[in-house]
Amino acid sequence: MPEGTYCNKKPINTPEEVNFLLSDSSGTKYYEEMTRLDVDTELLVSTIEKTMKTRLKTWLEICAHCGMCADSCFLYQVNGKDPKQVPAYKIQSTLGEIVKRKGKVTNAFMRHAMEVAWAQCTCCNRCGMYCPHGIDTGIMFGYLRGLLYQQGFVPWELKIGAGMHRAYRAQMDVTDADFVETFEWMVEEYEDDYPGLTVPVDVEDADIFYTVNAREVKHYPEDLAEAAVLFHAAGENWTIASKGWEQTSLAMFAGDWAACKMQVESVYGAMERLKPKRMVGTECGHAHRATVIEGPYWAGRPDGRPPVESIHYVEWLAQALESGKLKIDPDKRIQEPVTLQDSCNYIRNHGLKKATRTIMQHIVAPGYFIEMSPNKEHNYCCGGGGGFNGIGVFRKQRNRALLTKRDQILATGAQLVIAPCHNCWDAIRDLEEEYEIGIRWSFLKPLIIKMLVVPDHMKPEE
């Protein structure tokens, strides 16, 4: 069977198509159909010819097969040092083989490549820092994911996720109206405690244009209110957009580059419409990577920058604390052993390690902050990055992958883990559920609110 009803090469573009695929619970029929999906060799070869330029070709060619990347990969370590988990082997035996065999690969090969691309690499890019030749296997896996997506060999959840971005310009079928209503409703809920709290919508020329992760709208709406409280407390002139508010990109995890472009252009459209001084994104790693780091290239911006200066929430928070816009009550600082999760997407891949550590200096009483080892750019993936968290069919492999982070946290002796990244936050929650090591985990916003010196204008009337 060339193309299935559920599993095929055609992207999902409408809410109806999203719902149809969702109706196949856990993707049972989807994966069953995938076993009969044809490989379009011609398409594979022509795509490679058009998109594989000298960087990737040279990487595949000059890999010295030295194995120095092995120990850098947490999945290699956590899977009993299985040689099949060596980054160079993983990419040579998948992408390398596709190129070598000139696209003449079987259905079974493609399904195997899918497992390697989504369950044996989280695109954390750590191995890239340990290769003498500067070969970044994570980048090559991103490329491979694109080839696999185009051929229809993509995990069910990510096919849906990418489709959500096409249909709604947001993950989790959150509509523009849902977003604005939820934000306004949550702000109303907090208004009694913080008089004057509002959520400015579509205000032009604001200092800050705030973008979120649709999960906050769907599952963690208090996060929206907390953002409003902190902007209000800092006296910021901020706004949200009724269109182009979603910063995430499951399409990036899926390798659906066309959907990546659509998604990021919706955010850039809001920037161009509202002309803010800068954009601040929420506490999410991949959302920052998609919209701020990679997005400009999908949108074809030769300077590699979004239309306005765009920063991560931790950068804004560090600046607000340093400048005194936000004041912390020293007695309410964290006074228990606490550690910090460095997100691959904005620490290793955007150099923001100083911002998070500045925040720690402000919010943790001296002596209680314990660094993980390794940390900063060398930190390990949470275990659920690159879409791994959300793929049911690879749950067993994901749970095993969490062991690295579990052991890193245990070694710190911390009871609280600060994770300013949705993906990391989820993975750490899951590892506590799975392995019960007795830790708590948190984003920054709720912690800051608890220790904030509330300015007079925000104090409730007696």
Add this chain to the structure above:
Amino acid sequence: MHEFLTGIFFWIAVGVCIIGMAVRFVRYFLGLNWQLDRVAYRAHPAAGIKGALRSIYKWLIPFGTRGWRTQPVMTAAFFGFHVSAVAVPLFLAGHNLFLESKIGFSLITLGPALADFLSWLAVGCGAFLILRRVVLPEVRILTTWNDYFIWFIALAPFVTGLVARYQVGSYGFWLNLHIFCGELLLIAIPFTKMSHVFLFFASRAQLGMDFGIKRGGMKGTKMAW
């Protein structure tokens, strides 16, 4: 035979190596694509050059990066081999006498004891790295026959050179074989994995630019990547 190897074939080997690698080098950089690589090379040249130079420099220093430091034995063997593999061909007194006779120009030369030491070091480290390839499962799984072939053409000039130097057997025969192996190596550089001799610099420069421009360099990170 000796005349042929030190005459026309010498020039062919050198020519193929230099022209071949110049072509590959130029094609590498022309083939970089800002949008597909997702690196704005042209928009931020200063940050790019800074990142590229730092990346190359740090990885050329033994134990200069965390990657080197985490595997000290591998690093020692790696540099033992590569320092010799660069220094001996370029600075051996005999090679420079030959060079002087060919183009009337020579480089500084190694003392005989140091030259012997480095030659043995290259062979010893090479043997160790081949053994590592056989013994360690994470390296063995990556290994192909091509990797052994590359080691063969890399070590053959050293082994034949040492045999000739100690005058075991026929000096003339081993000298000619040595020259032939060296020239074979030069010819192999542009067409095999040996291209890393030059493409190492290209590939490292690219990743250095990537991090320097896009992934933290412009946020003040001073990583060696």
